[in-house]
Structure formats: C-alpha cells, structure tokens
Amino acid sequence: MAGMDDRRRAMTNSSEITIQLNGEPYTLIGDARIGVLIERLKLKRGRVAVEINHNVVPKVAWDSVEIRPGDKVEIVNFVGGG
Amino acid sequence: MQNGTGSRTDQFELAGQKFGSRLIVGTGKYKDFAETKLAIEASGAEIVTVAVRRVNITEASKPNLLDYIDPEVYQILPNTAGCYTVEDAVRTCRLAREAGVGDLVKLEVIGDERTLFPDVPATLEAARILIKEGFRVLPYITDDPVTCLKLAEMGCAAVMPLAAPIGSGLGIRNPYNLRIILEQAKVPVIVDAGVGTASDAAEAMELGCDGLLINSAIACAKDPIAMARAMKLGVEAGRLAYLAGRIDRKLYATASSPLSGLID
Numbered sequence: 001m002a003g004m005d006d007r008r009r010a011m012t013n014s015s016e017i018t019i020q021l022n023g024e025p026y027t028l029i030g031d032a033r034i035g036v037l038i039e040r041l042k043l044k045r046g047r048v049a050v051e052i053n054h055n056v057v058p059k060v061a062w063d064s065v066e067i068r069p070g071d072k073v074e075i076v077n078f079v080g081g082g
Numbered sequence: 083m084q085n086g087t088g089s090r091t092d093q094f095e096l097a098g099q100k101f102g103s104r105l106i107v108g109t110g111k112y113k114d115f116a117e118t119k120l121a122i123e124a125s126g127a128e129i130v131t132v133a134v135r136r137v138n139i140t141e142a143s144k145p146n147l148l149d150y151i152d153p154e155v156y157q158i159l160p161n162t163a164g165c166y167t168v169e170d171a172v173r174t175c176r177l178a179r180e181a182g183v184g185d186l187v188k189l190e191v192i193g194d195e196r197t198l199f200p201d202v203p204a205t206l207e208a209a210r211i212l213i214k215e216g217f218r219v220l221p222y223i224t225d226d227p228v229t230c231l232k233l234a235e236m237g238c239a240a241v242m243p244l245a246a247p248i249g250s251g252l253g254i255r256n257p258y259n260l261r262i263i264l265e266q267a268k269v270p271v272i273v274d275a276g277v278g279t280a281s282d283a284a285e286a287m288e289l290g291c292d293g294l295l296i297n298s299a300i301a302c303a304k305d306p307i308a309m310a311r312a313m314k315l316g317v318e319a320g321r322l323a324y325l326a327g328r329i330d331r332k333l334y335a336t337a338s339s340p341l342s343g344l345i346d
Contacts, residue, residue: 022136042142049134049181054169056176074136076177078147080118081133081163082108082248082275082297 017069028067035062038075048077092325094293096270097186097218097239099157101128104287105317106159106272108297109133112306115150121300122151124310129157131188131295133164134174134181158183159220162190166201168208175212187212188242188274188295189221198248198275202229206236213237222274225259227266234268241269242295245286246276249298253282257289264290279309280316287320288328 017028028037034050034057050057051074057065067073094101107127112118122130130151138144151158160178165171168191175187191208193201200223212219218239223229225243233241243263246252253276254260264271270292277283277299286294296313303309 022139024139026139041137041139043137044146046182047146047148048137049177051173051177054173056173056180058180059182074177075139076134076181077137078132078158078160078178078181078183079135080109080112080115080147081161082110082131082295082301 017067019067019070020072022074026073032066032068033063034065034067037067037073038062041075043075043077048075050075092321094270096129096272096293097220101157102126103128103314103317104293104321105283105314106131106293106295107300107310107313108161108295109147109151110297111301115145115147117306118147118301119150121306121310122156124307124314125296125300126314127156129159131159131161131297134160134162134178153183157186159186159188161188161222162208164192165190166192168204168211171204171208172211172215175217176215179217185216186218186239187220189219199244200224202226205229206232209233209238210236220272225256225263227259227262230263230271231266231268238269240272240292241267242272242274244275245273245282246278248275249302250276251278251299252276253278254285254289257285260286260289260291277313280312283313283316284320284323287317288324290324293317 019026019028038045052071094104103126105125105127106129107122107125108131109118162171162174165174171189171191178187179185189208191201191204193199205221205223209219209221213236220240220242221233221238222242230241230243245254272293272295273286273291274295277296283294294317300306300309300313
C-alpha cells in the first residue's frame, strides 16, 4: 500500500491527532500505531480487521503502521447476519 | 463431520471443501447469541454466514458472535449484506479476509432497499474483481439463468439464486427458472433467500439444488430451534427424494393393488 513505508518510518510522538474512527471524530493521543489503538480499545486482535482511508491494513503491519491526522479509520468485526 | 443424508458418498463439495450438511444458515435476527448457537446446532449446518460491521468502540469488551460460534468448528462465511456499491462490497470482503476466517465470501450487492434484490451488473463487476484477488466467491443473485451462467464461467465457486425476497418466506417463486439454472449449472447451485418453511427447503432439494442458505425462516420462526431441526430434516428429505428418483406425474391412475385374484 502506498505510503506504508512512510508511516513505518514516522517518529512516534506524544501529540494529539484527530482522526475519524468508525464514522466519528476521535482524538488519538501518544503512540499512533494501529496495534496500540486496538489494545487501548480493548479489542481482540483475532476478531477485528482495520482499514485506513479505504485500504485494509494487514494484521502483520499493525505494530508498525501509524495512523496520521485526518485518517479515516474503520475497525470492523463479525456480527449476526444472513 | 456428520453426514446428514445417510450416504457417505453424497458429500457436499463447495469451493474445494467437503461438507456433510447442505444447509447453510445465517446468524441474523436471533434473540441473542445463546439462541443463535442452539439453532445452528439444531440445524446441523457446518457453514454459517456473518455480517461485517463496525465494532462498537464504547462496548468493545462485550461478548462477540465468534465467542459463541467457534471458527475452528464452523466455516464462517462473511457476507457483504448492506453493500449497495461495488467498492463497498469489495472493501468488505478484503476486511473479512483480513479478520482471519479465510477467503470464502458471500457476495451481495443490493440494488433496491425494499426488495433487497441484487444489483446484477454491480454483482458481476464485484465478482470479477474479487475472483482476481483470490477470493472464493459465492454470489447472491437473481434466478436468471443467463446471469448465473456468467457468474459460473467467470470463476465463482457457486451461484446463489434467490427463491424470493430476503425474509419474505414466499418459498421458491420460480421453480422453472431454477430448473433451467440447474440444467445449465457448471458450479453448485445454492438457493439463498426467501425460504419460509421446511417444505420449501425440501422442494429446492428435490429440484436438484446442491444446498440452501436459510436465515429468517429459522430465526424468526415462533420456535427457532424446532424450525432449525425441521429445516435440517427438510433438506435431508428433499435430497434423498431427489437421489431416489421420483415417479412421473401422470394424468390418470395406475392401480397399486393387483388386478388379478379378485373375488366375484
């Protein structure tokens, strides 16, 4: 995915960034890596999938890819359906 | 896995996997997870559809569907229900695959809110993209033989023509189209949507369908667990009858008792 390398090289810092998370504004403080957000939200890694700006982020990249200001993040799971 | 038809040779082959049950069930519209689990068990289904939705950020610690339906025991079949565009359906499949239940997906691209009929051109386009990306695609589609053939020829793992609108309980509205689809079939034909009760399930199987996907008829029945079992038996009965070779329909009677030896 384009831009993934840039994200991996980005320095983590302790500033706040505003993103869209599941359709709502969300303030991300500190470490902006996906894996950290998943943990912070108390989600189970094996049960969810993540998209940033309409691109799926592979699980293997969660601990290196950082969310950037203004990113549109979707975290989904499986629910009942037909 | 238990083979419901009683015949070891009549396994259901779908997308390169073998299953004992020809009944696929959905997980929507149940009272709660516990009921969902019991109904699935009663149905004997081995493939279970689920939807892909945003996690509830504020309630992330609540139990998840997959805590009740073990992905190690069941083949989880994510659907793209609620998708009205090619992009949304494709994104949903990519997310579903990344969530780790495999690359078997039920493709739905809906064309109308009230009928929930598929958007046929969009379904064809989405199927093409997904097949290229290595998904095994089971497309929900109209009971149109031309479209079913196109989907099969492009590489879908099955076709899933609707019997009637989702949740309508109307049963097999066009058995003649279904027969044509079956005659021309190059991949398994799984009737999806609109089944109302066990006799509908049996009817589909007697026509020669390879399987059925049922959700509302079970989940919304007065007694879902009992209906799940009824559907299991209906599918098995229909399949057995199909394999047994029914008698022809005749206009006039042919006596069942001998004509000789009558007293007079």
